[in-house]
Amino acid sequence: MTTTDYSVPTGESPHVCAYCGDPFREEEYLVLHHGLEHGDELSEDEVAAFYDAYEVETEELKHFRLKALGILVLLYFGFLFIYAIIGIS
Numbered sequence: 001m002t003t004t005d006y007s008v009p010t011g012e013s014p015h016v017c018a019y020c021g022d023p024f025r026e027e028e029y030l031v032l033h034h035g036l037e038h039g040d041e042l043s044e045d046e047v048a049a050f051y052d053a054y055e056v057e058t059e060e061l062k063h064f065r066l067k068a069l070g071i072l073v074l075l076y077f078g079f080l081f082i083y084a085i086i087g088i089s
């Protein structure tokens, strides 16, 4: 693990990792960090929380990929129709 300097904006109360002290804006990020970086040291509850958060994250990623693909398809056909209309006249 590399050492990184963090700057936490004033007024923010970050979720701090109990194992290494890294700050996270969202509790979900902290849970994912626990699973990825401190997998061997976690309690059963923390492991279960990690798998839940990981599942949610994977679902969100799938939705994002579908949306990105949908937008690409729309752009492709949009430009195709524009080309067809302009090309005819």
Ligand SMILES: [Zn+2]
Pocket (backbone or CB within 6 Å): 017, 018, 019, 020, 021, 022, 033, 034, 037, 038
């Ligand atoms: Zn940590």
